[in-house]
Amino acid sequence: MGVGTGSRGLPGPAAWTPIVLGLDVIEHADGDDQLDFLLHVVWTDWGRLAVDAAVNVACWCDRDQASHDADALSLVVGEETSLPRAFHADAERLIGWLTGPRNADFWRARAAFPPRRPVQGGAAVGIPLARPTAIHRKAHPLNPTSGTLSEDSWVLTASGPYPLWRLEGRRIRVARAHGPGFVEAEVSAAGPALLRTFRLDGGPVLTACPHTLLAAGAVRPTPPLPPRQRHGVAAVRPRPAKRFLPPSPVAAGALAPAARVGTAVLDGAQWSGEGDARDGYLTGHLIGDGHFVQTTAELNVWGHAEGAQRVREHITWCAEDFPRRSDARGWSYLARHDKWRYKLPVAALEMVLSYGVAPGSKRPGRLCEEGVAPAFLAGLLRSLFDCDGHVEGTPATAGVSIRLSQSDAKMLLRVQRMLSWLGVRSRIRLGHPARRHRMPDGRGGSRLYEAKEGWRLIISGADTLTYLQRAGFADTDKQNKYCAAVQGHTFYQKAYHDRLASAAPPIPGWGVRLTAGEEAWIAVDGVAVALRPGITRPRIPRGAAGVPLRARDREVRPSARQVADEHVQGENVTALALRHGVPHSQIRALLREAGQRELRGPELMPNAARALPAGELEQLYARHETHELAVMLGVRPDQVLDALARAGVKRRARNQRLGLERRVDRQTLEREYAQASLRELATRYGVSVSTVRNYLVRWGIARRPTGTRVPRDG
CATH class of the missing domain: 3.10.28.10 (Homing endonucleases)
Structure with missing residues (x-):
């Protein structure tokens, strides 16, 4: 039993897994066999802690792969699972394994791995006597590779689905194309390559080099047959059924139109990730x-x-x-x-x-x-x-x-x-x-609209x-x-399979390769892709068109200075989060990066409407609409409404619009009404007589009896 810490305490773009804490219980069996019970606390690819527990047995396959995991449990520490809970769950699983048989053959048979070979003269048949230890499980050579895949392609890993450009330079466990289980593979650094886009009839799209091996049965085209004569008239000869090759690894660039392409069926795959x-x-x-x-x-x-x-x-x-x-x-x-x-x-x-x-x-x-x-x-x-x-x-x-x-x-x-x-x-x-399609117009009728x-x-x-x-x-x-x-x-x-609908001409792009320790079929963008040795890497010929931007460079992210300036100008954290489409926590992190303190309440932005006396604000509101006041005072409409609520000013009804208030107040109307008729006031203010009469009633101004002459000065 050994306990130790990894050489690195922080996550980084290393090709191995940085181990923070390691616990190995090593059991030796006869014939140089080996059985390990492992409990590790490691850094994941994305800077999260994970607790891994595994039962590891020596490999007795035809191709020596050093070791296999007969059983495993991996928990990523996040918002749903804390580090103590993850460690407790993995430790309980490890204790359960330790109470079981300490026999490598038992665990190998349980996981359906090839059995240990019989020993002849002190050595296993076909296996050298001095076997390497399986403590460092990732030291075996990595020979089988995929073709060059677009960095925008997606794979399913043990930590969830990811695009390949996010996995560049890392070692991952990628899902097999058929059935449960994962394959350990290493993602290379991205490099320029000539890539083709293969579209299947059912929808999946795979962008890869022409050397990528797919599970396909190429269509053998049937040669045209001469027409058959019947009573001197050419009749159509029935064509024989098309013959197919059995599914086998075929280079994508060699596929004929309408060829069958095997798709991935991830039935029962289990992985960890975020969210519920x-x-x-x-x-x-x-x-x-x-x-x-x-x-x-x-x-x-x-x-x-x-x-x-x-x-x-x-x-x-x-x-x-x-x-x-x-x-x-x-x-x-x-x-x-x-x-x-x-x-x-x-x-x-x-x-x-x-x-x-x-x-x-x-x-x-x-x-x-x-x-x-x-x-x-x-x-x-x-x-x-x-x-x-x-x-x-x-x-x-x-x-x-x-x-x-x-x-x-x-x-x-x-x-x-x-x-x-x-x-x-x-x-x-x-x-x-x-x-052009006829659809409801939202007013009880219908009209023609341009439909996509x-x-x-x-x-x-x-x-x-x-x-x-x-x-x-x-x-x-x-x-x-x-x-x-x-x-x-x-x-x-x-x-399940699909038909190849089209294959675009090769264009320059950024591609990566996956290298594994065993031949396997993996799922890439829903298509089965083979990992095989000897697949060549295509090169971009001289004079080809320029290579496009990397996927990570195409994403637009707000800068810390930009967010800080918008915050000082009056945008709160929620408004900034909605504007840039990022969580509140990321906005606050950018503010800290820019050295800007988060502003709250009145200090967020001086509200000119709130600084006005209540009487003056009420007079302005009586003569102007809300959006007009916002323009006049240089604030937002919601800030005007906030100032009205704080000043105790009664708001107008939602459907009420200003009329005579824009031109005259109550005192002025009462004074002018004493010396002018309703028609004269209506002409002066540019409104109807009934409007003047309604405002006299609304503002409680006493009206003259009908037929009374208007007193004139002088």
């Missing part, structure tokens, strides 16, 4: 049926059906743990639009902003997928299908499918990839092209059951419709 199902549901519902307002965000649910009521109850449950003001009303009903509205508390708004959903970017982006837990993905997808999804068909006719309609094809591609991480297969089809292309993501067959198990619906109407449609129906799982 409730966070995902609130984020997804804001994307689907929500909107941002000046200081927060609001969620909408339409109608009084039972399904809508269950969605409202689910949203309330998801948001109940976020602190909120004591006077918060919860749901409010807007009868004019027949919808319910829920205002998110500030803490929930900060959570949503942390996933990249912000004003001007109300769609699932990179942060909604990067490093998140499977529960967060399930909650996000459930809310998207509750908002815009529907159930179609019957098993007796065209089958039952679950569909999601959108005009944003890129959003559906991301949703399709999220579904693939959960083991749900889907395809994307064009619903209708761009067109409509796309549909379709989940069909046995994958609908998988979706219901992994994500499902909070809307019970949709859930019951699906259950009624498939009652008594049996689905059969089919081997």
Whole structure:
């Protein structure tokens, strides 16, 4: 047993895992076999602590890989799991392993690894007598590699989905393309390369070099046959069925049009990550049926059906743990639009902003997928299908499918990839092209509008059951419709593949390579990619077009000085977070970086409206609209309303507009009315006689009896 600390105390871009604390229980068996029980506290790739526990056995495969993990548990320390809780859980798991058999063959058989070979003359057949120790499990040579993949490609790691440019220069555990399990691989540094974009018929898009190996069965084109003569007339000869090669590693650049390409089926993959199902549901519902307002965000649910009521109850449950003001009303009903509205508390708004959903970017982006837990993905997808999804068909006719309609094809591609991480297969089809379409105009009528292309993501067959198990619906109407449609129906799982729709010409880009210790199939952008030795690295020829910007350089981030200047000019932390689409905590970090203290209350910005005496402010408000006062005083309209409330000035009704107040006050009107008729006053002020009469009544000015002559001076 040994306890030690790693050589590095801080995370960094190293190719190994920096160990903070290590506990190894080494058990030796006969025949130079080895069994290790490990408990490590390590730094993850993104500067988080993780606690790893594993049962490690020596490798007896044909290709020596030093060791394998027969069982493992890895917990990332974050907001949901503290370091003591993670360490306690892994320690309990380690104690449970230690109470079991101390036999490497038992653990090897339990994990379905190749058994230990019989020993002949003191050495195992085919294995040298002096085996290297397996304490440093990552010291074996890394031979099998992938082709050069675009740095924008996504893979599923043991810490969640990530784009490859975020994993550059690191060692990761990447998900296998079929079934559960991960493969240890090292991501190379990014470099210029010629890349091609391969689009599949069902939607997935893979950008890689032509040497990348895919699981494909290339179509053998059948040569054209001469027409057959029948009674002197040329008749069409029936073409034989196309023949396919069995699925095997085939270079992507050698694929024929319409070739079969194997897609990844990540059924049962488990990983750790951030967020939970409730966070995902609130984020997804804001994307689907929500909107941002000046200081927060609001969620909408339409109608009084039972399904809508269950969605409202689910949203309330998801948001109940976020602190909120004591006077918060919860749901409010807007009868004019027949919808319910829920205002998110500030803490929930900060959570949503942390996933990249912000004003001007109300769609699932990179942060909604990067490093998140499977529960967060399930909650996000459930809310998207509750908002815009529907159930179609019957098993007796065209089958039952679950569909999601959108005009944003890129959003559906991301949703399709999220579904693939959960083991749900889907395809994307064009619903209708761009067109002029008659739609309601919001005034009780209809008119022609320019409509974008409509796309549909379709989940069909046995994958609908998988979706219901992994994500499902909070809307019970949709859930019951699906259950009624498939009652008594049996689905059969089919081997899934797709057709190559198009392959773009090679263009310069930034690519990375994955190098592993064993041959395997891994999932890249939902496509099965092979790790094999001997795959060459393509080079950019001289005279090629310029290489584009790196993915990390394309992201626009606010600078600390910019945020500090906007804060001094009157923007509070919430307004800055909504403006830049980042959490409140990041805004406060940028303010600290710029050396700017966070301003609150009156010191945030001198409110010129609040500095006016109450009487003067009341007079100005009587003659000017709110937005006019804001321009006059150089403040925002909400600051004018705040000053009116503090001064005790009664506000006008929402639909009331100023009339005669703009030109005259009560004292002046009373004095002039004593020397002029109603018609003369109406002509002088540019209003109607009835308007002058109404203001006399409103301001309590005594009117002359009808027929009384107007006294004139002199």
